[in-house]
Amino acid sequence: MSTAQIGVYGLGTMGSALALNMAEHGFDVAVTNRETEWIAPFMAEAGDLAAKLHPHDELEAFVQGLTTPRVILFMIPSGKPMDMMIDAVTPLLEPGDTIIDGGNANFHDTRRRAAALAERDLHFVGMGVSGGEAGARHGPSMMVGGTSHSWAQLGPILRAIAATFEGDPCVDHLGPDGAGHFVKTVHNGIEYAEMQVIAEIYGLLRNGAAWTPQEIGQMFSEWDRGPLKSYLIEITGKALQYDDPKTGHPMVDVIKDAAGQKGTGRWTVVEAVRLGQSANLIEAAVGARSWSSEKDTRQVAEAILGGARGGIALGSGTMADAFTAARILGYAQGFRLLEAAADEYDWPLDYARIAEIWRAGCIIRSAMLDDISAAFRGDLPAGQLILSEHFAQRLAACIPALREVVAAAVTGGHAVPALGAALSWYDTMRQGFGTANIIQAQRDFFGHHGFERLGEEGKHHGPWWE
Numbered sequence: 370m371s372t373a374q375i376g377v378y379g380l381g382t383m384g385s386a387l388a389l390n391m392a393e394h395g396f397d398v399a400v401t402n403r404e405t406e407w408i409a410p411f412m413a414e415a416g417d418l419a420a421k422l423h424p425h426d427e428l429e430a431f432v433q434g435l436t437t438p439r440v441i442l443f444m445i446p447s448g449k450p451m452d453m454m455i456d457a458v459t460p461l462l463e464p465g466d467t468i469i470d471g472g473n474a475n476f477h478d479t480r481r482r483a484a485a486l487a488e489r490d491l492h493f494v495g496m497g498v499s500g501g502e503a504g505a506r507h508g509p510s511m512m513v514g515g516t517s518h519s520w521a522q523l524g525p526i527l528r529a530i531a532a533t534f535e536g537d538p539c540v541d542h543l544g545p546d547g548a549g550h551f552v553k554t555v556h557n558g559i560e561y562a563e564m565q566v567i568a569e570i571y572g573l574l575r576n577g578a579a580w581t582p583q584e585i586g587q588m589f590s591e592w593d594r595g596p597l598k599s600y601l602i603e604i605t606g607k608a609l610q611y612d613d614p615k616t617g618h619p620m621v622d623v624i625k626d627a628a629g630q631k632g633t634g635r636w637t638v639v640e641a642v643r644l645g646q647s648a649n650l651i652e653a654a655v656g657a658r659s660w661s662s663e664k665d666t667r668q669v670a671e672a673i674l675g676g677a678r679g680g681i682a683l684g685s686g687t688m689a690d691a692f693t694a695a696r697i698l699g700y701a702q703g704f705r706l707l708e709a710a711a712d713e714y715d716w717p718l719d720y721a722r723i724a725e726i727w728r729a730g731c732i733i734r735s736a737m738l739d740d741i742s743a744a745f746r747g748d749l750p751a752g753q754l755i756l757s758e759h760f761a762q763r764l765a766a767c768i769p770a771l772r773e774v775v776a777a778a779v780t781g782g783h784a785v786p787a788l789g790a791a792l793s794w795y796d797t798m799r800q801g802f803g804t805a806n807i808i809q810a811q812r813d814f815f816g817h818h819g820f821e822r823l824g825e826e827g828k829h830h831g832p833w834w835e
């Protein structure tokens with residue numbers, strides 16, 4: 370019998386948590402998994418919620434167990450697996466049915482899939498889900514891209530299971546095809562930037578001021594009780610205060626300093642460059658992760674180049690202000706990318722709303738997002754977040770600290786790629802007259818490319834060509 374309002378394919382970390390969340394909110398959910406032996410343990414662990422979960426071993430039965438028009442959420446790895454599953458499931462679907470990719474997919478793939486499925490009267494939703502396993506189980510933030518037809522059916526389910534901020538569900542329909550996945554990609558780019566800035570501040574205090582992990586953790590926990598409150602600050606504060614049960618050493622001291630990356634950070638940077646932008650804070654964070662994975666090379670280099678670092682005599686207050694500035698600039702770069710993509714792909718992105726659905730449930734949630742949302746609803750000179758009255762004032766108050774921190778780091782030989790990038794971007798943007806006149810002269814000198822003259826129309830060449 371067809372009783373389930375939604376199907377969840379993929380009972381891994383995220384899929385199982387989302388299915389349980391939906392069941393808990395009273396929805397009937399058909400579930401299945403590629404390796405079917407995982408279905409029974411999932412059902413056993415579901416406890417009372419099993420009554421709302423309808424397990425199937427076969428894809429056909431899973432599809433037939435759904436009320437029409439059907440809505441099927443795939444929580445599987447992005448790329449080829451998703452294409453293979455689309456190929457497998459579409460022959461079983463009927464016009465009007467919706468396939469949702471809830472994984473971290475490349476939005477270009479989402480656009481391609483949406484267009485291909487539309488030719489068969491099928492709907493494809495690219496949905497960014499943030500919040501990790503706990504978020505998926507108890508309230509994620511979700512960024513939905515797709516047709517209004519799909520949203521009309523999906524919206525009530527997603528609003529019920531989403532995180533809420535003061536009663537407002539952290540989910541919305543952001544635009545067609547790849548809009549939701551792109552917003553999630555940029556969310557992750559901001560996540561990379563913020564994580565890197567936190568790591569740099571940790572490094573300065575640890576290596577430049579001999580603070581213990583416990584002390585640095587306590588500082589972050591203290592920050593989390595004030596205006597810098599955020600999920601990433603909270604978990605970093607906690608992680609730094611754990612000891613390794615095996616050795617008794619601080620946990621961070623036994624974790625290898627080489628971080629992986631699955632793709633969303635890189636996609637953010639690639640798309641920024643493609644759109645003629647530079648999100649240099651995010652680029653710095655992605656680059657720093659890549660350098661981190663060159664552990665062997667860095668160890669050889671330390672022996673040859675010398676790893677000595679100078680002292681840093683800066684306290685928590687200065688670090689907090691520097692972090693505030695970097696956080697504002699990181700978010701601002703993310704929103705600039707969203708604006709550039711909205712223009713390019715003709716997406717009706719509502720930046721204030723995006724900030725709102727990031728206020729709870731997602732990894733980059735922070736107290737600042739409420740101010741960002743308010744800024745987008747107000748007057749933004751030149752459309753720039755950093756020029757809103759609120760953020761221009763906060764930057765004016767915090768940039769001196771960022772300058773102090775970057776200067777001390779540079780003098781002491783501490784790597785601060787993200788903090789340095791943040792400051793360079795800020796300093797670039799506050800100059801009405803920069804240095805690209807020299808670039809133009811160089812291009813004309815070597816390549817006869819011509820340049821624009823101040824106050825005159827047309828292309829000009831320098832006297833070096835006379």
Ligand SMILES: NC(=O)C1=CN([C@@H]2O[C@H](COP(=O)(O)OP(=O)(O)OC[C@H]3O[C@@H](n4cnc5c(N)ncnc54)[C@H](OP(=O)(O)O)[C@@H]3O)[C@@H](O)[C@H]2O)C=CC1
Binds near residue numbers: 382383444445446473
């Ligand atoms: N973990 C996280 O914090 C977050 C993850 N995501 C995204 O969610 C998606 C799922 O991630 P997550 O739940 O963590 O991953 P898991 O590794 O926990 O689960 C992966 C799931 O995908 C299935 N699967 C793997 N390969 C295939 C395939 N070729 N065909 C069909 N099914 C397949 C697995 O089935 P089987 O059991 O048979 O192997 C399993 O059900 C990914 O796109 C990820 O990027 C998004 C936000 C946060």
Ligand SMILES: O=C(CO)[C@H](O)[C@H](O)COP(=O)(O)O
Binds near residue numbers: 499500629630
């Ligand atoms: O989407 C997420 C959080 O928002 C996932 O945890 C993702 O895996 C994070 O990216 P990476 O693995 O590259 O650090």
